Amino acid sequence: MSYRKFGTLLVGVLVNLTMVPAIAQYGTKLVILHTNDMHSRLDGFAPSINYTPGSINDDNTTGGFSRIASIIKEERFLNPENTLVLDAGDFLMGTIYHYMEEYNGFQLPLMYDMGYDVVAIGNHEFDYGPGTLAKIIKRSSSSSDIPKLLLGNALFDDGDHGDNSFEALFDNNIITRSVIIEKQGHKVGIFSLMGIDADEVAPFAPPVKFSRQVRAARRMVRKLNKSGADVIICLSHSGLEKNKKGEWAGEDVKLAKKVRGLDLVISAHTHTKISEPIIIKGVPVVQAGCNGMFVGRVELDINGDEIKLSAYNLIPVDDSVTGDPLIQSRIDNQKELISDQLLNPLNYNIDSVIVESSYELVCDEYGGDLENSNLGPLVVDAIHNYVNNNVALGTDVSMVAAGVIRDRVVPGQLTVQDVFRMMSLGSGKDNIPGYPLSRIWVTGIELNRILEVLLVAYKSAPSNYCYFAGIMVDFDPGKGLLRKVKSINLVKADGTTVPVDLSKGNETLYSITANAYMLEFVGIIKKTTFGLVNVVPKESSGIEIENMSDAILDFNADLSGVQEGKEWIALVEFFRNMTDSNGDLIPDLDNYYKDPPRRIIPIMH
Secondary structure: OOHHHHHHHHHHHHHHHHHHHHOOOOOEEEEEEEEOOOOOOOOOEOOHHHOOOOOOOOOOOEOOHHHHHHHHHHHHHHOOOOEEEEEOOOOOOOOHHHHHHHHHOOHHHHHHHHOOOEEEOOHHHHOOHHHHHHHHHHHHHHOOOOOEEEOOOEEOOOOOHHHHHHHHHHHOOOEEOEEEEEEOOEEEEEEEEEOHHHHHOOOOOOOOEEOOHHHHHHHHHHHHHHOOOOEEEEEEEOOOEEOOOOOEEOHHHHHHHHOOOOOEEEEOOOOOEOOOOEEEOOEEEEOEOOOOOEEEEEEEEEEOOEEEEEEEEEEEOOOOOOOOHHHHHHHHHHHHHHHHHHHHHHOOOOOOEEEEEOOOEOOOOOOOOHHHOOHHHHHHHHHHHHHHHHOOOOOOEEEEEHHHOOOOEOOEEEEHHHHHHHOOOOEOOOOOEOOEEEEEEEEHHHHHHHHHHHHHHOOOOHHHOEEEEOEEEEEOOOOOOOOOEEEEEEEOOOOOEEEOOOOOOOOOEEEEEEEHHHHHHHHOHHHHOOOOOOOOOEOOOOOEOOOHHHHEOOOOOOOOOOOOOEHHHHHHHHHHOOOOOOOOOOOEOOHHHHOOOOOEEEOOO
16 A cells, blocks of 8 residues: 555544544443432431541441542543433532532532532422522532533513522523533433422422423423434433332323433432332433432433433442542531531531430331331420420420421431431521421410321321320321311420310410421411311410511520521430430430330220
8 A cells, every 4th residue: 555545544534533522423322320319418428427438448328429529530431421420409408518508609519520510400409499599509600610500390480579580590591491412422402300299399499480390391302302412311300109009100200101202311309219220111210319329320322313221220329439539628628617607606516426326216208107207206305395495485385397307317426417417408587507496376276276187288298297295196097187186185394294175165375386387387277278277376475476487486585686496406405415324425315216105196986
């Protein structure tokens, strides 16, 4: 072969090679790493004091962002041109780390540097309202790169300015409804959805609303097809679970059945660990549990118009993975900042050991045995003691819903951040995270009506299952609506009981304490029961409370303003006052809570 011919052939080969990334190749492998419901779980679980991301095989913790970063880095090293990293929402809210987000926008830039390409917005991102979410995102993106943010079915209210700052993020393309990312010449279209249940449990999202996901998904698929997408992936913050027959059911099953053109559904919201992909009408549906305990890995083979799932597995995020040191260093710096800004003024430190437990306590609204939970009674007892020890007039009854108990207790030494995770939701008007505790007064018959409603409300939404302190209730589950409660007895601090007079003529008032969000529900029971039940929240004097913010308790009347009480602080104080039974100067979790007696007792006649 002459030099000229060889040179011509070499030039042709080089030209073809340089064109590879721009031309869709047959037989391309697309690798997708995915997470969901991370809930700001930056550290490994648990207890957090045992977490050692810099070394392997020396602790039993799971999760941790620096470990996830290492998994992503390894995958990108092995498949640098064809790897996508996606999160399906609820990346924020759930640990003490979310406290600083409004002030320094830490987590989204961190996730970008970890390797995330796209992050969907879930219901818990709205926990502080659309205005605060907009502030977090603007602060996060003002001086750093962040992953592409998606929310495909958001609707805005032109007549309400409460969502203007959030809508502006769409106008400026910081949040979009869909995105196309090119990988080895293939256009990968990605969009996200907020599901029906996720919408219903996002009470602070309004005035932002969400269109129904099937219709929105069809619209997104058409749009992405018109834009030339070769692969279409839906990040669906909707969820799925097994029904009573053991079959997969739920919003994302319905989505895959009814929407044509989807190649993959990455599910979220229900915290479901799917070890094997669920195939619905040829569409793989996957979900990686929650809290960063697993990273899902999907392989799609692309051959022309044919998209085929070729491999799927869950990668455990555990002590077999060494955390990325740079990512961990940034997390450690954030931890110090939180201690300085939030905890030191409260005389705590993020890693202060509060209590040690020799057994597990659980309250799992997703498929758990809520009626026999041992954690629910502990939480509500902590609230009951906190109020009765610190607030004038105390409270007769305290209650807490399963949906706001966000973590379990595992054996070992629990630090402040471990305790905070149990009751991490909400905010008040101060700078301390957590729903403020509130108190109202009701008559005996109104207390009865509240209990009647709560005894059935959880059947449609397990998050509404309630735990009580200060009362014992006998009820007949076989009776009809509003006829189940047989008797109510107040339980005093010394263990004695006093029956509640349930007659209409009894004008005695009984106090109820719960977080402010839950007591808002008490105030609208008439609406939620279509007029069947009416409860009028009152002050101790009997005057109607017109604004529920007036019911927020003041935990230090000597200071100006209202010093709010928080559920997680109630837990810290409750644990600190337990007995040190083994002499190591750390309180021990009382064995009473291994199997506490029920306060709501079913009886049959």
